[in-house]
Amino acid sequence: MTCFILIQNWEGKTRLAKWYMQFDDNEKQKLIEEVHMVFTARDAKHTNFVEVLNEYFRNVCELDLVFSSYKVYTVVDEMFLAGEIGETSQTKGLKQLSILQSLE
Amino acid sequence: MSDIVEKTLTALPGLFLQNQPAGGPAAAKASFSSRLGGLIRGITALTSKHEEEKLIQQELSNLKATVSAPTTTLKMMKECMVRLIYCEMLGYDASFGYIHAIKLAQQGNLLEKRVGYLAVSLFLHENHELLLLLVNTVVKDLQSTNLVEVCMALTIVSQIFPREMIPAVLPLIEDKLQHSKEIIRRKAVLALYKFHLIAPNQVQHIHIKFRKALCDRDVGVMAASLHIYVRMIKENSSGYKDLTGSFVTILKQVVGGKLPVDFNYHSVPAPWLQIQLLRILGLLGKDDQRTSELMYDVLDESLRRAELNHNVTYAILFECVHTIYSIYPKSELLEKAAKCIGKFVLSPKINLKYLGLKALTYVIQQDPALALQHQMTIIECLDHPDPIIKRETLELLYRISNAQNIRVIVQKMLEYLHQSKEEYIIVNLVGKIAELAEKYAPDNAWFIQTMNAVFSVGGDVMHPDIPNNFLRLLAEGFDDETEDQQLRLYAVQSYLTLLDMENVFYPQRFLQVMSWVLGEYSYLLDKQTPEEVINKLYKLLINDSVSSETKTWLIAAVTKLTPQAHSSNIVERVIQEFTISLDTCMRQHAFELKHLHENVELMKSLLPVDKSCEDMVVDASLSFLDGFVAEGLSQGVAPYKPHHQRQEEKLSQEKVLRFTYLALSFSSSGFTGRQSPAGISLGSDISGNSAETGLKETNSLKLEGIKKLWGKEGYLPKKESKTGEETEALPIPQESIMENVDQAKTKKDQCQVLTQSKEEKEKQLLASSLFVGLGSESTINLLGKADNVSHKFRRKSKIKETKSGETAHSHSMTCSSVSSLSNVSYDEDYYLNTLQDRGDKELKKFSLSLELLDSEPLTELPLVEKLSNCNLSAPSLFADNDMEIFHPPQSTAVSVAKEMSLASSFLEETTECIHSNLMEVCNNETISVFSYKIWKDDCLLMVWSITNKSGLELKSANLEIFPAENFKITEQLGCCLPVMEAEGTKTFQYSVQMEKPFTEENLSGFINYQMMDTHSVQMEFSINLSLLDFIRPLKISTEDFGKLWLSFANDVKQNVKMSESQATLPSALKTLQQKLRLHVVEIIGNEGLLACQLLPSIPCLLHCRVHADLLALWFRSSCSTLPDYLLHQCQKVVEGS
DSSP states (O other), X not given: OOOEEEEEOTTOOEEEEEESXXXXXXXXXXXXXXXXXXXXXXXXXXXHHHHHHHHHIIIIIHHHHHHTHHHHHHHXXXXXXXXXXXXXXXXXXXXXXXXXXXXX | OHHHHHHHHHXXXXXXXXXXXXSHHHXXXXXXXXXXXXXXXXXXXXXXXXXXXHHHHHHHHHHHHHHHSTTOOHHHHHHHHHHHHHXXXXXXXXXXXXXXXXXXXXXSOHHHHXXXXXXXXXXXXXXXXXXXXXXXXXXXXXXXXXXXXXXXXXHHHHHOOOGGGHHHHHHHHHHHTTOSSHHHHHHHHHHXXXXXXXXXXXXXXXXXXXXXXXXXSSHHHHHHHHHHHHHHHHHOGGGGGGGXXXXXXXXXXXXXXXXXXXXXXXXXXOHHHHHHHHHHHHHHHBTOHHHHXXXXXXXXXXXXXXXXXXXXXXXXXXXXXXXXXXXXXXXXXHHXXXXXXXXXXXXXXXXXXXHHHHHHHHHTTTOHHHHHHTHHHHHHHHTOSOHHHHXXXXXXXXXXXXXXXXXXXXXXXXXXXXXXXXXXXXXXXXXXXXHHHHHHOOSHHHHHXXXXXXXXXXXXXXXXXXXXXXXXXXXXXXXXXXXXXXXXXXXHHHHHHHHHSTTOOOOHHHHHHHHHHHHHHGGGXXXXXXXXXXXXXXHHHTOTTSOHXXXXXHHHXXXXXXXGOSOOHHHHHHHHHHTTOSSHHHHHHHHHHHHHHHOHHHHHHHSOTTOTTSOOOOOTTOXXXXXXXXXXXXXXXXXXXXXXXHHHHHHHHTSSOOHHHHHHHHHHTTOOOOOOOOOTTHHHHTTOTTHHHHHXXXXXXXXXXXXOSEETTEEOOOGGGGGGGTTTTOOOOHHHHHHHSOHHHHHHHHHHHHHOOHHHHHXXXXXXXXXXXXXXXXXXXXXXHHHHHHHHHHHHHHHHHHXXXXXXXXXXXXXXXXXXXXXXXXXXXXXXXXXXXXXXXXXXXXXXXXXXXXXXXXXXXXXXXXXXXXTSSOGGGGTTOOGGGOOOTTSOHHHHHHHHHHHHHHHHHTTTSXXXXXXXXXXXXXXXXXXXXXEOSSSEEEEEEEEEOSSSOEEEEEEEXXXXXXXXXXXXXXXXXXXXXXXXXXXXXXXXXXXXXOSEEEEEEEEEEEXXXXXXXXXXXXXXXXXXXXXXXXXXXXXXXXXHHHHOOEEEEEEEEOOGGGOSHHHHHHHHHHHHOOEEEEEETTEEEEEEEETTTEEXXXXXXXXXXXXXXXXXXXXXXXXXXXXXXXXXXXXXX
């Protein structure tokens, strides 16, 4: 089971945090810091997940994502539910997302 | 995974771009963007955390004003929510906005609703009280005709929902399982999965619907249902064996590429689905040859197909390997799996190497030789630049540690420890080091030095058990008194040396350990006088960096040393300085010292030397205060009543039990809740979800070659190891490798040694010292014995922990509380009792008598019968419990009659206790095996009787029960019967105890016999045991009920609809009494009190109240899971009949 999903930038600023288990605020902050320490301690080319997102945030536009942060959450919610992967098909996931998007 | 995120994110900007319509909305959006954007830019521009804090506080107070203003529109509210989410994400408290998030979800249009739900799911936790306000909205949205609203409601339910409100939405969600849209069905399944996670008993009745979901025509829905199955199978794999075929077929289809291409990922067919299925198969095939055989083919194919070089295929391979090692072994598959692990381990890619190490840690128990094959790679990984690889390697070493390689492994762990800064890693590592040190310490010096390192680094973050256990070990000692004294003396000397060093700061916990040891054992010193020791302690006492808690430990040590000191200058100085201390606690200690110091004789008798392990005689009744009390009473003071008695009186004044009040008073009484009785290895739990299995695996593994060093039998020093002290890290000589390592491998190693460079040689030597004792032979030889030793140790630590709560608070003058357990004999019962909550202990005081149902006839227990029957070969034959329609196949009517008469004669012999009907569990032409249960007061007695139907003589008939995780099975009589006479009958009796609560569980075993010296025949059977087999009535008075009720922490409430035939309280209670064996304590108006206990002695109380045709059930117990299980049973009998 997934316990949490975090997206951070290189500086350790949290860009998205989704918790699937109950933590109190102190535990959350501690986890965020330790996750950051672990990832920055590793060589950049070994951190695939964080690396992809960092590349994306830097080159595409970090602010774009932050402005629409709740949409990123929507993406996460469509893919994961209750700490487990819910949608394994990309095409289907994107279809559902575009339906949600059309509401705006 | 990363790629899926990547692709989805790449698609996002497109989505955002579409979303730039002109006109009014755009303006609003722009202002929103700029507001949040402004905030973010502002934060980015800041340089210090302090400035950020100021800015966010400012932002939060603005937001607070906006959200509470009545003029704020929903659209503005939505924007506020997004900003609040951002602040909350950064770790600031935005709780004022929670209620507005719920309102937004209630009132907003689709988009606003979505943001409202999102905010709720991010802000609130499962037990948040505000969550109740969301229930109505969810119910409304679930009934909506708009699919998007239904989706949102299902999404929020799967994320966060109050447990007690599940019944309100459950029927609606069950309906959705038949919805025409697959996305709705899929989300409904996930919502049910969530319910299964938080309240398994609530969804037990819809298992049949899960099966439907598993067969759903949509792959997504089927895949979602697997999440539920993984969990259910993990809990009770025997109940789902019949599905093995289906899972295998599904996996075959997936692997064969029969699924829609939608589910392909990098042209790998549905990888996540494959992984789930592999996990399920691993659980189903564990220790089960027949089931495992069904899956060999498909596992082989999975291994073969997963060839593409892509991360996701590696994940599949890893899962495959794990499954192959979990199920009943097949050599070809094992070979392939080992090859696969080898590829991983040797890969230059970090992620693959990591997977390889992880796989090795999993399989090390079954296949230690595999670790030997890769020993050089493992050594290289120890110096790998990547910290994750390093950490995993240490985990692996931890699992292969034994008495021979302990020095090197601990040294490696300490090296890593000194580099680490993360708290979780430190806590985890020091826990492991301390555990290994206690278990395998080769000599005194090494042990003390290792523990010194643990205390200096672990300091104030380590698990409190570590210092407690260490002190207990020192204090209790072992059989050899001189060895004990040497260890203590070494500790004292080592601490004095440490304290001599200037400008070194030790963690508070370490100082506390030092002061206790110095206080207790300084008398062992020859050269230094007590005055010198006191002087050192005094220096710490006046040091500002020492905490006041540590100072109380220090002054306690000074007090203990004072009677031994000849001159008292320094003591007087301590008294002088600290009797005027501003710290009340210190001042009290100083005054105690002062008064004791004035009366040296008293002081000596109070603080005897080396008596920390002996119990102090304390006048617990405080009889010396009798005069004072009598005086008070004579002046008209009310007599003292204990807390619970006062409660009780209040209750009886109100005549009826008012439980709302009880609940309140209970929570305010500061009940500390359940203490997890996990031992010192708690520290290693942090290493992730492998910890549970890890502990189990290590249990048998790391004990290989253990020398009994720290067992209860005594400290057994190995004299040869004395030389080891000077040559600490030197490897074990080559011969010892020869002994332990696989022969062929060793030869190869030796050839290599000749041609190796110096550096390589060093590594080789390191390897030989690390992997010594890992060979397969030593594993087998030493396993049994070794296990014993560790078990003892663990058990002691657990008992220790139950006491440690008290220990921690009492810095008594002697600080000897650590020792209070020293002379307890740790028999099984004591162990069990100490593990239970305080509630249980209290229960004992009431000396409750138990009873079985007052002679209810057997047939009154149809439920138990039904449950026990479900797994039998021909269940329909037993449907109405009538013995006469009992027709074992392939036997003549005459022999049946004979069997019956024979078998039932056993029943007659044992009729003092209630027992079940006789039923056949298996048979063939020769024998029939019957079984019945006897519900004895203190256990469940299972009786199997084997009847020989043939006219031939049977030899060595034997019956064995497979060990089961949840049961403790004890054989009652000898059960091997050398010759079974023709048409004879033989019975076997086993008493069964439940180790942890469950609903139903199979107990299986086999019977084998030999016929006329020809062939031996083996037959397997299994019997279903239900929780109810272990429930006994608990006869207590209403008064005791009240007391117990207050002391229990775990409760569960639920309303149950009664069937029409019994919609009155007395009839409902009668049903519960008859079918569940609950004891009716009292009936008060429309309320009833019942009590029962789960064997051996876990009590559970039930309060029920009738409203029209609803029965409100309220359970309380000292056990956290029992109420849930019982509720489920009650539901069945009350609703069902």
